[in-house]
Every structure is written in C-alpha cells, then in structure tokens.
Amino acid sequence: ASAPESRAFEADVAKLLHLMVHSVYSEKDVFLRELISNAADACEKLRYEAIGTPELLGGDAKARITIALDAEAGTLAVEDNGIGMTADEMVEALGTIARSGTKAFLERIEAAKAQDAGESKAGAQLIGQFGVGFYSAFMVADRVEVISRRAGTDAATRWSSDGQGAYTIEAASAQTAPERGTRVTLHLLADAKTYTDRYKIENLVRTQSGHVPVPISVIDKPGAEPEEIVDGAALWTRSKSEIGPEEYADFYKSVSYNLDEPALIVHMRAEGRHEYTALVFVPSARPFDLFDADRKGRVKLYVKRVFITADADILPRYLRFVRGIVDSADLPLNISREMIQESTLLKAVGKGVTGRVLGDLEKLAESDKEAYTKIWDTFGSVLKEGLYEDFERREQLLGLARFKTTAAPGEWRTLKEYTAALRPNQTAVYYIAGDDQARLEASPQLEGFRARGVEVLLLAEPIDSFWVTAAPDVEGKPFKSVTQGGADLALVPLLDEAHQPAAAASEPVTRFITFVKETLGDVVADVRASDRLTDSMVCLTAPEHGPDRQLEKLLAGAGQ
Numbered sequence: 001a002s003a004p005e006s007r008a009f010e011a012d013v014a015k016l017l018h019l020m021v022h023s024v025y026s027e028k029d030v031f032l033r034e035l036i037s038n039a040a041d042a043c044e045k046l047r048y049e050a051i052g053t054p055e056l057l058g059g060d061a062k063a064r065i066t067i068a069l070d071a072e073a074g075t076l077a078v079e080d081n082g083i084g085m086t087a088d089e090m091v092e093a094l095g096t097i098a099r100s101g102t103k104a105f106l107e108r109i110e111a112a113k114a115q116d117a118g119e120s121k122a123g124a125q126l127i128g129q130f131g132v133g134f135y136s137a138f139m140v141a142d143r144v145e146v147i148s149r150r151a152g153t154d155a156a157t158r159w160s161s162d163g164q165g166a167y168t169i170e171a172a173s174a175q176t177a178p179e180r181g182t183r184v185t186l187h188l189l190a191d192a193k194t195y196t197d198r199y200k201i202e203n204l205v206r207t208q209s210g211h212v213p214v215p216i217s218v219i220d221k222p223g224a225e226p227e228e229i230v231d232g233a234a235l236w237t238r239s240k241s242e243i244g245p246e247e248y249a250d251f252y253k254s255v256s257y258n259l260d261e262p263a264l265i266v267h268m269r270a271e272g273r274h275e276y277t278a279l280v281f282v283p284s285a286r287p288f289d290l291f292d293a294d295r296k297g298r299v300k301l302y303v304k305r306v307f308i309t310a311d312a313d314i315l316p317r318y319l320r321f322v323r324g325i326v327d328s329a330d331l332p333l334n335i336s337r338e339m340i341q342e343s344t345l346l347k348a349v350g351k352g353v354t355g356r357v358l359g360d361l362e363k364l365a366e367s368d369k370e371a372y373t374k375i376w377d378t379f380g381s382v383l384k385e386g387l388y389e390d391f392e393r394r395e396q397l398l399g400l401a402r403f404k405t406t407a408a409p410g411e412w413r414t415l416k417e418y419t420a421a422l423r424p425n426q427t428a429v430y431y432i433a434g435d436d437q438a439r440l441e442a443s444p445q446l447e448g449f450r451a452r453g454v455e456v457l458l459l460a461e462p463i464d465s466f467w468v469t470a471a472p473d474v475e476g477k478p479f480k481s482v483t484q485g486g487a488d489l490a491l492v493p494l495l496d497e498a499h500q501p502a503a504a505a506s507e508p509v510t511r512f513i514t515f516v517k518e519t520l521g522d523v524v525a526d527v528r529a530s531d532r533l534t535d536s537m538v539c540l541t542a543p544e545h546g547p548d549r550q551l552e553k554l555l556a557g558a559g560q
C-alpha cells in the first residue's frame, strides 16, 4: 500500500463541516439516517448497474446493510455491499460538493441559525434535503474512516478525516476492506458514545429508516452474529389494509426527509393498460424549495422496486410539493435517464397519479373541510399554477380552489358557494386583484358591489392575475375584474333602495365629465358616470377589453 496522501477539503466542504461540528442541533440522530440512506442508495445503484452487467454481483446478489457497534472502542460502523467507490470517486464524493444547491444550503442554514427558534428542526431537515448527508457524521464523530471497494474491482481505498479541513486517502489492504461496497466507521465523540447502545440504535433504525428497501442488521459487539431489524420489503408493495397510519407517516419521513406529518396519503395500484404502484403524500408543511425557480418535482421513480431516479418529474409542476414514489412494472429497467423525460408511458402514469391526487383532495374537501383548508392554505398558491398550465384539469382545479371574498373575508369560499349566492341579474364572477388583501377590501371599486350585495373575489396573490384572465366560465358566468369598464351593475338591485342612483347622468354630472375629459386629455381613454361607486367620488378603471389593472402593473414591472 502507498503512503497516505493528505488533501484539503474544497472550501465549501470545509465551511459545511465547520457548521456541522459546531452545530448545536439537538437532532444529531439524523447522521444514522444519512449513512443508512447512502448505503441503501449504493445497494440500489448496484442493483441498477447489474441489470446490464450481472457479473458485478459476483456470488452475492442479496443487498444488505450492517451496523456494527463496539462500545469498548467507541465506534459505530455502517457497512453495505453496494456499488462501492474507486479512489477517484471517493475524492470526488467525499471531498467536494458537486451540487449547485450547496451555496443555497449554507445560506439557509445560517439563516435558520440566526432565528434560533426551530433551528435544530430546520437544520436537520436541510441536511437531508440538500444531500450533504455524509458530512453529518462529524456531528457525532471526531474521526470518520471510509473503506470502499467498487463492485467489479479488486482495489480498495481508505479515506479518513477528523473533519478539520483535510482528509487522507490511501490504498487499503484487502483484509480490512469489505468484499464489495463500503464501510463507514465513526469514532464517536465523548458525548456521543451512547450510539454504541444496541437498543438506542435499533430504535433509531426502526423509526428513521424502517422503510429503506434494503434489509438492515445490527452486530452489537465484535464477534456477535448480525441480527436483522428491518426486512427491506418495500412498504408500497404491501396491501393498504396491512399498513397502519404510523407506518405510512414513517415512510413519508424517510422518503421526503421532512419531519412533519403527511396531510394526505395516496396509495394506489393501477392495473390494466399500465401497471404501477404509487405511494405519495401531501406534506403538512411547506418544503423549503417550494418556490425555487426550477420548480422540480420530488417523486422518486422505481421500476419493479429498483430505484431509477429522483429527477423524473412524474407529476406536473403545480404538484411539486407532493412527495413519495412511483413504481412502474412496465418501463424497461435499463431505461436511460434521458429517455425518461420522453417516455409516453411515464406521462400516462403521471396523469393517472395526478388524477388520483386531485380526486383524493376533492374527497378530503368533502369529508374533512378543515383538513382540506389547511392544505389549501399551505399549497393553494402552487396549485393555482395549474389553472393556466394544465388546461385539461382547469375546471377540476377551479373546483378545488378556495377564495377569500367580500362575503366573509376571513373564510375560504368555493366557486360553488359563490355561484349559489349570485344576485338577480348578476352576469359575471367578479374579482378584484392586487397584492394585499386588506387594501383590496378597502378599495372604492367595491362600493357599488357591496351596495348590491354582489360578492367579489379578493385575489391578492401575484399568480392570480395570470390565470384569471384565461379562466373558463363558471356555470356560464365569466370572470370579470371590477376594474374593467363593463362591470355593469345597473340591473342588479341595490340592497338599500334609498341609495338608488339617478336613471341617467344629470346635467351637472355631464358638465363635470366634460370638464374632466378636457382637463386630463389623453391621459385617460374615457370618463363616465358609473354605478360602481356609492360613497367615493371617482375611481380609475381599466378598459373593458384591455388587461386588468393588476395585470397591467405586473406586465409593466416585467418590462413588457
């Protein structure tokens, strides 16, 4: 074996390690989940590569993960017989951070530290989601040693670091290395020695990693026999009636890396033209990346229980908060990651799952209004993207949509409730768009509507201006902005008859209008008497067929 070679960590890794080592996260436990998830990933990668190159499996086809405890030495090792790493791969994987998300991670974790309430939770959650998992070992260890042998090769490599800015790398002797795969050994910090306790570890593995699709065993002291504690049977392959809510919740946490409880569980099996299983969840809290510009989905794709990719974008963007897995029985196992995006079969699967998720949301809205409203509060603004991106499901999404309106500004109303409360001769679904609900409620544009008891939707999100102009009619009534000239209310009776305006503009009003027109000239297109005001003197409106005022502002802001 050659002499150990010492190398400095890439600057970002050093920074990250510093954060890990000095973190005060109460949830240090997550390191184990991270190491197990890497081990399981390595087993699944091998399973995937072995489809084309079965020799890689040698005589040992059954994936496994073993956790070896040694209280005397103060060590904990996680070993897998997965794909393993070459020396170059180790340098790349354990010395740099190739992901562009890392900068964002560092920023966010610093932000989370600043507002120290909820710090540990946010921090622990971020560790997993940004894939900086391996380095979390340094939260509990002052030395981490990795010995790995890539499947199909003889050479083994040893990597070692105290997490202080540098690591060493050298060839490892055959006896110390696993036959195939990777062993990560943690020399535990003085205050982390309890991680050699068998019951503590069993408990952690069951709760954090109970659903990884690879069996996990524990060896509680040197020389002892491994004992299996997780059987590695994929939860989604079992029948619904056998699975308890807690098991689902655990699975949700392990697949999403979120710490909240799922707000909706959809477990479906499709047979017939396409055969697949989906187990997906609507979270109860917003994932941190919900408004990232790339709007990537995070449903994982499996083919016959073999993990293929987390990047398949199976569901439409407006369901990007949904977490979970889809396991297809029809896709070829060796489908290339590039072909996945083109796959019509996968598109059909995506449609099937989308239909089911929306259908289950509809059912929930019926059966448990409060639970559904919470989901709408959390993800409604994302679901609304579907109103202009998914024409096929526009009506369904409009049915799911909830609105703040002038009828009860504190409540969420459905369009069904809106149309049930239409006033005589009301010809449209009226809305007012802006960026602040309180300001909208106070707008003089609403006076005439209030006086007639006509309900107006208060659309206070930027996204509203995008979908509402292209929205389909609701029960024959088009959406119409109150700022558009033709919001003609004349035929809708006033609630209070005493307020009845004159039938036609009186002579002084006509003279006033002429005066205003002459004074303002080209600044305005027209000046008119209107039924829309009851208390205020004047208001600005948009032309009947032009863009709504709020959309106009947005377009002006975007330089259009």
Ligand code: ADP
Pocket: 034, 038, 039, 041, 042, 080, 082, 083, 084, 085, 093, 094, 130, 131, 132, 133, 134, 135, 181, 182
């Ligand atoms: P992630 O798992 O999100 O990629 P990690 O920090 O957990 O990020 O791991 C970094 C990389 O190190 C992995 O992508 C993988 O290439 C490599 N790695 C870590 N653990 C193992 C292992 N047990 N077997 C093979 N490769 C591993």
Ligand code: MG
Pocket: 034, 037, 038, 131, 132, 133, 134
């Ligand atoms: Mg990982």
